[in-house]
Amino acid sequence: MWQSVVSELSKTWHGVERASYVWYPKIDYSKCTGCGLCLLTCGNDVFRWSDQKGLPVVANPGSCVMGCTTCAKLCPEDAISFPDDPKHFLKQVIIKEKVFLTVKKELKDRLDKHPDHRVSAEDVEAWKKAEAGERSARRG
Structure with missing residues (x-):
């Protein structure tokens, strides 16, 4: 059954x-208030809206990206779990499947195709200094 729903x-x-791996969000409807944040923040079309229930439903579980838990992290009621x-x-999947x-x-293919994704050590240092300046400005 699971194999048939993977997009x-x-x-x-x-x-x-x-x-090979079941990975998708589950909604605890005893906690869900129907705010819709999960549907609006999921970029993979996992959720649909049930007008009948006034709540989101997991309609496309096979579209969920393995490892993504954005909907659960953003849910204000902690109603979504993995x-x-x-x-x-x-970690177990990564080890078993030798993902690295x-x-x-x-990574090599992406960096070859998009050299602008590389940064220099100078860029990193400049970002660190700018970030430190922002932090001290907020405190001050």
Whole structure:
């Protein structure tokens, strides 16, 4: 059943067959107030709105990006959950599937295609100084 709901766009996650792992949000309707923030912030079309219930529903679970928990982090009522310990779950997938070999290749390909994604050490230092200045201005 799960394999049939994985969307075409998210069939793999860094080389991992997405259908091999169940990863999508679950809504606790005893906590959900129907604010709709989950639907509005999900960029992958996982949620739909039920006019009948006046609440969001997980309509496209296979579109959820593995590792993404944005909806749960932003939910003001803590009504959205993922596996008990998402970090542990993902670490196990990363180790089992040897994801870093694929990630290294994906990173190289991206940097070759988009050289502007690289920064110099000078840029990093300038950002650190600007950030420190902003922090001290807020305190002062």
